[in-house]
Amino acid sequence: QQQVKQSPQSLIVQKGGISIINCAYENTAFDYFPWYQQFPGKGPALLIAIRPDVSEKKEGRFTISFNKSAKQFSLHIMDSQPGDSATYFCAASDYGGATNKLIFGTGTLLAVQP
Amino acid sequence: DGGITQSPKYLFRKEGQNVTLSCEQNLNHDAMYWYRQDPGQGLRLIYYSQIVNDFQKGDIAEGYSVSREKKESFPLTVTSAQKNPTAFYLCASRLTLNTGELFFGEGSRLTVL
Numbered sequence: 001q002q003q004v005k006q007s008p009q010s011l012i013v014q015k016g017g018i019s020i021i022n023c024a025y026e027n028t029a030f031d032y033f034p035w036y037q038q039f040p041g042k043g044p045a046l047l048i049a050i051r052p053d054v055s056e057k058k059e060g061r062f063t064i065s066f067n068k069s070a071k072q073f074s075l076h077i078m079d080s081q082p083g084d085s086a087t088y089f090c091a092a093s094d095y096g097g098a099t100n101k102l103i104f105g106t107g108t109l110l111a112v113q114p
Numbered sequence: 115d116g117g118i119t120q121s122p123k124y125l126f127r128k129e130g131q132n133v134t135l136s137c138e139q140n141l142n143h144d145a146m147y148w149y150r151q152d153p154g155q156g157l158r159l160i161y162y163s164q165i166v167n168d169f170q171k172g173d174i175a176e177g178y179s180v181s182r183e184k185k186e187s188f189p190l191t192v193t194s195a196q197k198n199p200t201a202f203y204l205c206a207s208r209l210t211l212n213t214g215e216l217f218f219g220e221g222s223r224l225t226v227l
Binding site for chain 1: 120154157158159162164172191206211212217219221
């Protein structure tokens with residue numbers, strides 16, 4: 001119940017295309033869903049996050065779509081650029097919980113071809 | 115600049131040796147974490163600490179030890195009991211255990227020869 005399943009494992013997109021990464025969770029207590037971006041040799045950095053009271057959150061070219069009934073959320077990268085090439089991790093936690101541990105997905109390696 | 119500093123960035127060790135990874139933060143965060151990253155497995159929590167002199171085991175604590183003697187510092191020791199220590203280790207911190215964004219350091223890559 002603590003798992004977050006992420007797909008695909010890797011993704012190749014042409015410059016200007018849309019990148020879509022999907023995550024699914026089981027624990028209905030989860031109420032905070034961040035996405036992290038990691039470049040090679042670096043630590044992950046928070047990209048965008050959503051709480052379940054909204055179905056979509058957009059920041060620039062990055063959008064999170066959230067489906068509470070299906071227990072799924074996804075990251076959309078519009079007009080993908082070569083600089084977006086990185087590993088993306090979804091995560092989930094119960095924000096107000098005792099430990100508030102973030103459970104991470106297994107990551108998606110995105111390559112945007114010029 | 116505020117942030118998290120991990121050292122060394124690369125470390126090689128022979129089997130049977132203990133090694134300590136350093137993590138220092140100047141963000142004035144109470145909570146600190148150690149994660150292990152392996153290809154295809156995401157980030158797995160090793161240990162976390164919500165306050166000085168307190169720390170808790172995460173999901174994969176066996177073969178690791180930590181200390182939290184100062185708010186700014188949370189070193190991780192990879193002991194010889196860790197069966198597969200070659201990995202990328204990430205330190206992170208947060209304002210408290212329940213609030214704020216999780217910030218990561220740049221990681222330490224440990225290779226056991």
